Amino acid sequence: MAPPPLPNLSACKKLGFIVPSSNTALEPLTSSILSSLPSHNIIPLFTRIRVTTVGTDPTTTAQFSTTTLIAAAQLLADAEADAILWNGTSGMWTGESLEADQVLADAMTQATGIRCSTTTLATVAAVEFLGVSNLGVAVPYSPDLAERVRQFFVSTKYGWNVTAVATLDPVPAGNLAIAKSSLADIKAVVRKACSPSSPAGNKAEAVIVACTNWPAASLAEEVEAETGVVVVDSITVTTWHGLRMLGCHDAIRGWGGLLSNPHKTGAGARLTSDSSSKRVNGEGNGEIVRV
Template identity: 50%
Template sequence: MPPPTIASLSTAKKLGIIVPSTNTAVETMTISLLASLQANIIPIFTRTRVLTLGADAATQAQFTPSAFITAAQLLADAAPDAIIWNGTSGMFVNGASLAADQALAKTMTDACGGITCTTNTLATIAALEHFDIKDVSIAVPYTPEITQRVNEFFTKSGYTVHNTVRLDETPPTNADIGAVDAETIKDLVRRSVTPQTKAVLVACTNFPATPLADELEKELGVVVLDSIAVSAWYGLKLLGVKGTGEKMKEWGRLLSSL
C-alpha cells in the first residue's frame, strides 16, 4: 500500500458527519475507507446523544430536528462541503417517511447557511436508485418492532422487500451491536437473500458489515449496501469525487462505482 495521503488543511474537501453518541463503528470504518481512497478529504465528526434503540417514547425523543440542527451547526463552524446524519433513524422513527427525511435535510441545510445536509436514509435511497434496484432484503440487529418499521419504510417507499431478518437475540446496547463478530454478520446477510433479492440492506450504522461487502457480494451475487459505506459513498458523491474503482474495489460495488 502506498504511504497515506495527508489531507491539506488549506485545499482539502471536508465532509461533516453526525454520529450517534453510542456508535463505535462510523469513525473507524470511514477513516479506513478514506485511507484506501488516498484522497485530499478531511472527515469531521460530531455526535448527537443516542443512548437506546427502540420504539418507546424516550428513544424516539432522541431523534428530533433540533438535536440534528445543533449537531449540524457545530460541524458548519468548520465550513464542510457537505454534512450527513450517519444514523438510520429516518427508517424507524414515528412518522418515518422519505418526505420526512427530505424535510429534515432541508431544515438542517437552511440552519447551516446553505451547506448541503442529508441523511443516511436519503443516501440509501440514492444508492438503490444508482443501481436501479427495487427488490431488496433487509438484515438488521434491531428489536422485532424496529425491524418491522424498517421493513415498512422501504415498502412504503416503493421497494419490494423479499425478506427481513434480524439477530436471534437483540444486543442489549448499541455498543454491543458494534461488537457483533464478522461471522455472525455474514450469516445474517446470507439468511436474508432470496432468489428475487438484488440488494441486501444492512441498515444500521453501528453494525460493522462495511469490510465484508466485497466478500459477500462475490459469494451471494447481490449488492450489499452497508449503512456506513452508503453514507461514505453519498458523502463522496456530494463532494464530487470520481474514479474510485481500483482504489476502493475491496470495499464492494457501491464504493468502487463513483
C-alpha cells in the same frame, strides 16, 4: 517507518458526519474507506449527539429531534464542512416517512448554508442508482424494529419489494453491544437476507444493512462474491452519498460494488438488467428470519 502523509489541510474537502454518541463503528470504518481513495484530499469531520437507546418509544425518538440535529450540523459548519450528513438510520424505523428525512435535511441545510443529507436519504439514492426492485433487509434489531424498516422500504413511492428480512438472535442488549457483533454473525444475517423468504419468492438484488453501528462494511466484497447481491451497508452508503455531494465519483476498491463501480458498471449494471423480473411477493411481505 515514516508516518502516512497528511492531506493538504489548506485545500482539502471536508465531509462532516453527525454520529450517535454510543456508536463506535462508523468513525473508524468511514476513515478507513476515505483513506482508500486514490486521492487523499478529502477528510472526515465528526460530531456527536446523545443517543443511548434504540427503539420507537417517545424517549428514544426524541433523541433525533430536528433541533438536536441542527445544533450538531452547526458545529460541523464551524469547521467549514463542505457537506454534512446525519449518520444514523433512525429515519427507517421511527415510523416517519421518507419525506420527513428530506425535511430534516432541508432544515439543516437552511440553518448552516451547507448541503446536508442523511443515511436514510443516501440509502434511497443508492437503491435508485442501482436500479433494483427486490431488496433484502439485514439488521441487528428486534423483529418489531426490523418490521419498521421493512415497512419503510415497501411504503415509499418507488414500490420496492422486500424479499426477506433477517435479524440477529439474540438481539444485542443496546447500541454498544451491536458494534461488538462478531463478523461471522453479521455475515450469517446478511447472507440470510439475500435469500428469498419462501421457495416461490424472488431473490434479493440488493441487501440493505440498516445500522451505522454494525460493522458489516468490510464483509461487502466477500458476500457479493458469494451471492451476487450488492450490499448497501449504512456506513458505506453514507460515505458514498457524501462523496457524491462533493462531486467525487472515484472508484474505491475493497468495500463492495457500490463504491468500486461508481458509474454503475459491473455488479450494478448486472442488477439493473435483471430488475424488471416479475415480483412474486406483491407488496413485499418478506418473512422476518432471526439468525
